[in-house]
Structures are given as C-alpha cells and as structure tokens.
Amino acid sequence: MNRGLLSDIELRTTKGRIYYYSAMAILLLLALVVLFPFVYAFTSGLKNSTEIFKSGLNIFPKDPQWENYSKAWKKL
Amino acid sequence: MIKVAPRMKTATLNHNQMLSRIGMHVSNQIMAYLFLLPALLIFALVAWYPIGRAFEMSFQEVNLRGESTWVNFDNFQKIEDDPASESIWRNSVEFATLSLLMGYALPVLVAILIREMRIAKGFFHIVYFLPTVVPVSISVIVWRFIYDPDAGFLNELLGIFGIEAQRWLRDPDLVKPAIVLVMTWGAFGATTLIYLSSLQEIATELYEAAELDGASPLRRIRHITLPHLAPTMSLLFVLQVLAVVQVFTEPFLLTKGGPGRETLTPVLHIYNRAFLRMDMGYASAWSVALVLFLMVFSGVYQIINRRFNANM
Numbered sequence: 001m002n003r004g005l006l007s008d009i010e011l012r013t014t015k016g017r018i019y020y021y022s023a024m025a026i027l028l029l030l031a032l033v034v035l036f037p038f039v040y041a042f043t044s045g046l047k048n049s050t051e052i053f054k055s056g057l058n059i060f061p062k063d064p065q066w067e068n069y070s071k072a073w074k075k076l
Numbered sequence: 077m078i079k080v081a082p083r084m085k086t087a088t089l090n091h092n093q094m095l096s097r098i099g100m101h102v103s104n105q106i107m108a109y110l111f112l113l114p115a116l117l118i119f120a121l122v123a124w125y126p127i128g129r130a131f132e133m134s135f136q137e138v139n140l141r142g143e144s145t146w147v148n149f150d151n152f153q154k155i156e157d158d159p160a161s162e163s164i165w166r167n168s169v170e171f172a173t174l175s176l177l178m179g180y181a182l183p184v185l186v187a188i189l190i191r192e193m194r195i196a197k198g199f200f201h202i203v204y205f206l207p208t209v210v211p212v213s214i215s216v217i218v219w220r221f222i223y224d225p226d227a228g229f230l231n232e233l234l235g236i237f238g239i240e241a242q243r244w245l246r247d248p249d250l251v252k253p254a255i256v257l258v259m260t261w262g263a264f265g266a267t268t269l270i271y272l273s274s275l276q277e278i279a280t281e282l283y284e285a286a287e288l289d290g291a292s293p294l295r296r297i298r299h300i301t302l303p304h305l306a307p308t309m310s311l312l313f314v315l316q317v318l319a320v321v322q323v324f325t326e327p328f329l330l331t332k333g334g335p336g337r338e339t340l341t342p343v344l345h346i347y348n349r350a351f352l353r354m355d356m357g358y359a360s361a362w363s364v365a366l367v368l369f370l371m372v373f374s375g376v377y378q379i380i381n382r383r384f385n386a387n388m
Binding site for chain 1: 265
C-alpha cells in the first residue's frame with residue numbers, strides 16, 4: 001500500500017488535513033526562499049545598468065531589457 | 077531433476093582443476109589491472125603525487141625557482157607563531173557550529189515533508205535540488221547582489237519592516253551567518269536527496285501499526301522515522317563538518333577572508349600563502365596540519381559514536 005506517515009483515511013479527517021497542508025505550506029514557503037536567487041538572477045538580467053543599482057524593492061524592472069539575453073547569447 | 081548450484085560444482089573439482097581455475101582468476105585480474113592502468117596512472121599523477129609532494133614540502137623551504145631545502149619542523153613552528161592561526165581555528169569552529177545549527181536538521185525536515193506529499197513530489201525534488209546544480213562561483217554573484225549594502229534585495233526587504241540597512245559582508249557579527257546561509261543554500265539539496273532515499277526504505281507497515289496503536293504523526297516521526305535515519309544522520313554530521321572546515325569558494329569570492337580575519341578559513345589561508353606569498357613550504361605544512369586535524373576529528377567521532385551506540 002502506498003502511504004507515508006499519514007494514511008489515506010487520516011487525510012480525510014480534519015486533523016490529518018491540518019498536518020498535510022501545513023507540511024505543504026512549509027515546503028512551498030521554503031521553495032520560495034530556495035528559488036528566489038534564481039528568480040532574482042533572471043529579473044536582474046532584464047535590468048539596465050542603472051536600474052540594477054537603484055534602491056527600492058524593484059524585483060521586476062519597469063522597462064525589461066529583453067535584448068540583454070539575446071546579447072549574451074550572441075557573445076557565447 | 078534438481079539443478080546443482082554452481083558453488084556445489086566447484087567443490088567437486090579435483091586439485092588440478094582448482095589450480096587452473098586460480099590461474100585463470102589471476103590472469104583475469106591482470107587483465108583487469110591493465111584496463112585500470114590508464115586511470116591509475118592519471119590518478120597517481122594528479123592526486124597521489126601532489127599529496128606526497130605536499131607532505132614532503134611541509135618539511136622544506138621552497139623558493140620561487142622551485143629549489144627546496146630541508147628545514148625539519150620549522151614550517152610547523154611557523155604555524156604556531158602565526159598570529160592568524162588562532163583566528164583561523166576559531167573561525168572553523170564557528171563556521172561548523174553555525175552550519176550545523178542552520179543546515180543540519182533542515183534536510184531531514186524537508187525530506188520527511190517531501191516524502192509525505194501526495195502530489196507535486198517531483199516539483200519539490202527539482203526545486204530543492206536546483207541550487208546544487210549551480211556552480212558556487214556563479215551563485216555567489218547573485219548572492220552578492222542580494223547582500224549588497226546599498227541596493228541589495230535583503231536590505232530593501234528588511235527596510236519594509238523598518239529594519240535599517242545592514243552591511244552583510246562587512247559586519248563582523250553578520251558575515252559568518254551570511255556566508256553559512258549561502259553554503260547551506262548551495263548544499264542542502266544533495267543532503268535532502270540522501271535522506272529521501274533512506275526514507276524510501278522504511279516499511280509503510282510500521283507506520284500503519286503505529287497508527288493503529290494510536291501514535292500521533294509526530295510520535296511516528298520520533299519513534300520510527302528518526303531512528304531509521306539515525307545512521308545516515310550520524311554519517312552526514314561528519315561529512316558536513318569536514319566540508320565546512322574545508323570551505324574555500326564562498327569566503328574567497330564574497331569576502332576574501334575579511335572583515336579583518338573574520339572569514340579566513342584554513343584553505344583560504346593556505347591559498348593565500350601558497351599562491352600570493354609563494355610560501356609553498358608553509359602552505360604545505362598547513363595542509364598537512366589540516367588533514368591531520370580532520371583525521372583526528374573523524375577518528376574521535378567514530379570512537380564516541382561506537383561507544384554511544386554500544387550503550388544504547
């Protein structure tokens with residue numbers, strides 16, 4: 001039978017659901033932290049050289065410079 | 077008719093047949109070693125020879141022209157007299173402690189939680205393993221942007237909560253946790269994978285029985301999951317300490333050992349002495365000292381661990 005710590009029957013109870021979804025919430029939250037540097041690297045690649053050093057929580061640039069990536073690709 | 081097992085057959089061979097079989101065995105092995113030879117030669121050239129030479133150089137004074145003179149234990153005496161040595165050992169202990177606090181339990185938790193997921197298991201596998209795939213030297217560039225004191229993401233994020241900007245990589249109190257965070261981020265995926273494979277071995281009947289006996293999920297973790305993971309955890313404890321004490325890339329690229337000597341690690345010091353000051357003898361002596369220290373650490377840990385398990 002395929003089960004983990006929790007059985008399928010337990011997953012149908014309120015308590016089991018609380019365990020399951022809090023586990024999933026922890027994993028999703030941690031995934032956000034783990035993935036963040038990747039996202040940050042990608043969106044920083046869309047910034048121009050002044051925007052990259054601008055203060056403020058500008059994760060996604062206002063004027064994305066998509067050509068940065070094509071430039072980098074051509075220089076390979 | 078009952079088939080005779082191959083092992084039974086060899087038992088009935090006479091003496092001569094046995095001898096010829098052993099001869100075949102040896103010649104098979106010679107062939108095997110012939111096939112191994114290229115790899116062994118390359119390995120000897122790039123691994124064993126440098127190791128032996130470093131050991132030799134640790135007792136020598138090597139000048140820039142590569143001429144070496146024997147100086148006995150002078151290089152080891154220099155380690156003791158070096159004012160940096162004390163901070164280096166202290167840094168190693170602090171790095172190891174911090175890394176154990178921040179990153180030892182985390183992979184266990186993540187592995188247990190991922191094992192429990194009924195959907196999106198593959199997604200979590202990929203997400204948590206992704207940082208391991210990126211070379212440290214690349215990820216350090218991103219982390220430098222995150223830690224940037226003027227416009228770095230971390231300061232901006234904390235600014236929202238009214239926390240003033242920190243100089244993450246310049247502040248003596250913050251630089252070690254900051255570097256350990258980068259190390260943990262880069263390495264915990266591989267450890268999680270090891271724990272996950274160990275979790276696959278647990279028979280689900282155990283959980284079923286525990287559930288029928290009325291054990292709560294937390295008690296199931298405490299009495300079934302954790303005891304099963306204990307040998308793996310014990311091994312990974314040593315491996316983590318060994319890896320952290322030998323850390324080089326992160327401090328080298330993020331702080332160059334600064335501020336002051338706050339992030340000067342043994343290997344970074346060895347690199348500085350060997351390739352910046354060209355003092356090969358002293359750097360080799362440090363390498364030998366580091367290897368001896370880590371061997372003693374692993375040995376003592378093994379003994380304590382065995383005692384502890386015997387008393388259980």
